[in-house]
Amino acid sequence: xxxxxxxxxxxxxxxxxxxxxxxxxxxxxxxxxxxxxxxxxxxxxxxxxxxxxxxxxxxxxxxxxxxxxxxxxxxxxxxxxxxxxxxxxxxxxxxxxxxxxxxxxxxxxxxxxxxxxxxxxxxxxxxxxxxxxxxxxxxxxxxxxxxxxxxxxxxxxxxxxxxxxxxxxxxxxxxxxxxxxxxxxxxxxxxxxxxxxxxxxxxxxxxxxxxxxxxxxxxxxxxxxxxxxxxxxxxxxxxxxxxxxxxxxxxxxxxxxxxxxxxxx
Amino acid sequence: xxxxxxxxxxxxxxxxxxxxxxxxxxxxxxxxxxxxxxxxxxxxxxxxxxxxxxxxxxxxxxxxxxxxxxxxxxxxxxxxxxxxxxxxxxxxxxxxxxxxxxxxxxxxxxxxxxxxxxxxxxxxxxxxxxxxxxxxxxxxxxxxxxxxxxxxxxxxxxxxxxxxxxxxxxxxxxxxxxxxxxxxxxxxxxxxxxxxxxxxxxxxxxxxxxxxxxxxxxxxxxxxxxxxxxxxxxxxxxxxxxxxxxxxxxxxxxxxxxxxxxxxxxxxxxxx
Amino acid sequence: xxxxxxxxxxxxxxxxxxxxxxxxxxxxxxxxxxxxxxxxxxxxxxxxxxxxxxxxxxxxxxxxxxxxxxxxxxxxxxxxxxxxxxxxxxxxxxxxxxxxxxxxxxxxxxxxxxxxxxxxxxxxxxxxxxxxxxxxxxxxxxxxxxxxxxxxxxxxxxxxxxxxxxxxxxxxxxxxxxxxxxxxxxxxxxxxxxxxxxxxxxxxxxxxxxx
Numbered sequence: 222x223x224x225x226x227x228x229x230x231x232x233x234x235x236x237x238x239x240x241x242x243x244x245x246x247x248x249x250x251x252x253x254x255x256x257x258x259x260x261x262x263x264x265x266x267x268x269x270x271x272x273x274x275x276x277x278x279x280x281x282x283x284x285x286x287x288x289x290x291x292x293x294x295x296x297x298x299x300x301x302x303x304x305x306x307x308x309x310x311x312x313x314x315x316x317x318x319x320x321x322x323x324x325x326x327x328x329x330x331x332x333x334x335x336x337x338x339x340x341x342x343x344x345x346x347x348x349x350x351x352x353x354x355x356x357x358x359x360x361x362x363x364x365x366x367x368x369x370x371x372x373x374x375x376x377x378x379x380x381x382x383x384x385x386x387x388x389x390x391x392x393x394x395x396x397x398x399x400x401x402x403x404x405x406x407x408x409x410x411x412x413x414x415x416x417x418x419x420x421x422x423x424x425x426x427x428x429x430x431x432x433x434x435x436x437x438x439x440x441x442x443x444x445x446x447x448x449x450x451x452x453x454x455x456x457x458x459x460x461x462x463x464x465x466x467x468x469x470x471x472x473x474x475x476x477x478x479x480x481x482x483x484x485x486x
Numbered sequence: 487x488x489x490x491x492x493x494x495x496x497x498x499x500x501x502x503x504x505x506x507x508x509x510x511x512x513x514x515x516x517x518x519x520x521x522x523x524x525x526x527x528x529x530x531x532x533x534x535x536x537x538x539x540x541x542x543x544x545x546x547x548x549x550x551x552x553x554x555x556x557x558x559x560x561x562x563x564x565x566x567x568x569x570x571x572x573x574x575x576x577x578x579x580x581x582x583x584x585x586x587x588x589x590x591x592x593x594x595x596x597x598x599x600x601x602x603x604x605x606x607x608x609x610x611x612x613x614x615x616x617x618x619x620x621x622x623x624x625x626x627x628x629x630x631x632x633x634x635x636x637x638x639x640x641x642x643x644x645x646x647x648x649x650x651x652x653x654x655x656x657x658x659x660x661x662x663x664x665x666x667x668x669x670x671x672x673x674x675x676x677x678x679x680x681x682x683x684x685x686x687x688x689x690x691x692x693x694x695x696x697x698x699x700x701x702x703x704x705x706x707x708x709x710x711x712x713x714x715x716x717x718x719x720x721x722x723x724x725x726x727x728x729x730x731x732x733x734x735x736x737x738x739x740x741x742x743x744x745x746x747x748x749x750x751x752x753x754x755x756x757x758x
Numbered sequence: 759x760x761x762x763x764x765x766x767x768x769x770x771x772x773x774x775x776x777x778x779x780x781x782x783x784x785x786x787x788x789x790x791x792x793x794x795x796x797x798x799x800x801x802x803x804x805x806x807x808x809x810x811x812x813x814x815x816x817x818x819x820x821x822x823x824x825x826x827x828x829x830x831x832x833x834x835x836x837x838x839x840x841x842x843x844x845x846x847x848x849x850x851x852x853x854x855x856x857x858x859x860x861x862x863x864x865x866x867x868x869x870x871x872x873x874x875x876x877x878x879x880x881x882x883x884x885x886x887x888x889x890x891x892x893x894x895x896x897x898x899x900x901x902x903x904x905x906x907x908x909x910x911x912x913x914x915x916x917x918x919x920x921x922x923x924x925x926x927x928x929x930x931x932x933x934x935x936x937x938x939x940x941x942x943x944x945x946x947x948x949x950x951x952x953x954x955x956x957x958x959x960x961x962x963x964x965x966x967x968x969x
Binding site: 381382383385386387389390391392401404405 | 807808809827828829830833834836841842843844846855856896
Binding site for chain 2: 794795882883884909910911912913914915916917939940942943945946947
């Protein structure tokens with residue numbers, strides 16, 4: 222019974238790995254296809270020669286979507302890892318003293334009470350846009366919920382009898398943190414990072430769409446969607462549908478995987 | 487009332503992610519419980535006692551493999567019948583106190599149990615209040631589960647089992663975590679339920695405190711029913727007990743010999 | 759000699775739980791502690807083991823205070839072994855966190871070698887409790903506080919656990935404090951019997967049996 226999610230998660234992980242490998246290798250075999258303009262084939266609908274159609278400059282949409290997803294993947298991954306790192310550090314910091322704990326809790330609650338898209342925009346804008354700014358902005362706004370979980374976990378393990386017993390055997394604080402506390406947090410961090418991941422991707426796309434994110438010359442999903450907006454009224458549906466669908470699928474796949482993993486661990 | 491005949495229960499387990507094996511958790515167990523009787527099922531942890539309760543209630547994991555015969559009031563207990571009788575004719579007092587709805591007050595919990603048994607709302611409310619008074623819980627009627635002590639929560643669960651008017655009440659380790667006063671109170675309540683003509687199955691590892699309330703005792707070891715004896719058979723040196731395992735269980739008690747032949751500890755007891 | 763001098767302990771709310779408790783336990787002696795729930799038995803056990811600090815008074819061994827670091831000479835054994843071990847560690851690692859017991863002792867506690875490769879959730883409560891007791895008998899440990907360690911066990915498992923501990927305690931002159939509701943058990947095991955009520959100790963039984 223309770224082994225079923227494990228198997229399912231393993232299967233899912235396999236499929237996901239294949240897709241990720243496809244995405245990550247795309248930058249090598251795509252070459253400059255995403256940027257290559259064909260003025261004789263502008264705004265072509267999907268067909269056998271143009272699989273997902275072309276945009277206003279005659280660029281292949283399938284290549285641009287793939288490149289955009291790959292870019293989003295990297296940005297999302299970096300932001301999720303950075304966010305997890307911030308969450309872990311602050312949760313650990315909160316363990317040191319009750320004052321620090323109160324401060325961290327206050328910070329978490331404050332950040333959670335602010336709509337984070339606004340915060341995201343402000344930070345990305347202040348940092349001047351670009352890939353780095355997006356990563357930092359997403360990481361800085363997405364750590365609180367994970368930090369809250371990690372803090373609660375740390376609190377419960379720290380008072381577990383086996384930690385008290387470990388101390389009774391003369392084990393130092395460092396040993397206890399390294400051997401008892403951190404291994405307990407690792408699965409939570411993993412799942413937390415995976416759950417942050419789709420959020421980070423979506424917000425990267427949103428920021429780019431709003432113009433404070435990635436450089437418009439890069440084939441990012443947000444850029445593609447912003448472009449598509451301009452042509453939507455002309456009936457060029459494929460410009461928006463395919464990048465949007467690609468983003469949706471990637472986010473869903475990761476989200477599902479994270480949910481399964483949480484059940485399995 | 488309840489007849490279990492050569493019941494075999496197997497559960498799958500996975501030594502690796504892919505390989506499935508079957509563990510026999512209950513092995514050819516036969517058990518009969520009559521109305522008006524407290525029947526204790528005693529054994530070490532891992533002997534399959536709680537799984538037996540789950541098998542009777544129809545609460546086993548779906549992957550479980552069940553063989554043998556289960557009869558309740560002379561009719562086979564099919565999954566459909568178990569679903570229908572659960573909470574009405576069959577009641578379980580679970581081991582875990584988290585079985586109480588954390589968002590409901592005591593009198594609500596008991597009232598709901600009464601309503602599930604078919605009483606109308608006003609009648610159910612009245613019955614719930616009567617029972618709470620009977621179990622000395624009137625002052626706790628408006629408490630939520632987290633405000634109850636272990637003994638009080640256990641009594642709420644027993645009240646729920648009683649209000650459902652179940653003919654068979656299964657209590658899974660009802661005395662764990664209670665101090666002696668509370669434990670005696672809870673066991674006395676179970677005995678009182680049996681006196682009303684219901685059948686009570688008392689699952690416990692605590693042989694000594696089960697004996698004063700039990701009429702008969704079934705000793706389980708590694709999924710097998712080693713011996714069923716009357717509670718009176720547990721006395722003296724245990725001469726009236728037929729199996730060595732049951733005898734050493736009795737002699738190991740601190741008020742008895744507090745010793746046992748070392749051979750019995752290691753060797754698997756003969757199948758009675 | 760383990761001695762408690764005038765121990766007092768209060769709840770965070772300020773109401774007293776234990777007041778002026780003193781007791782003495784010689785090496786090799788068994789002390790039984792009974793009392794109603796909430797009387798403070800477990801708290802007293804934790805105070806003696808240095809898991810908690812008293813608000814007043816002190817605990818000494820041969821006249822000196824419990825050492826702040828290193829292996830505590832008074833070890834604490836809680837009721838549920840499941841909480842006393844890290845669920846992510848294999849049993850072998852759990853045991854070795856404290857010390858590496860000789861094989862004869864592992865055998866003497868009825869611990870089978872293949873358990874050491876398993877995770878705690880694959881062991882029954884009685885099996886795990888034996889591991890926890892053996893773990894607490896590390897070199898340098900001179901007293902053990904056993905807080906209801908056999909309550910969850912069937913009579914045979916309970917007996918074998920106490921027999922193993924008894925044999926070891928005799929050989930190494932280990933002092934044992936047994937906290938339990940079970941007066942028959944305490945009468946069997948202990949040569950000193952105390953009852954905790956209203957925050958202070960009373961001699962509990964006149965019929966002290968030789969262990």
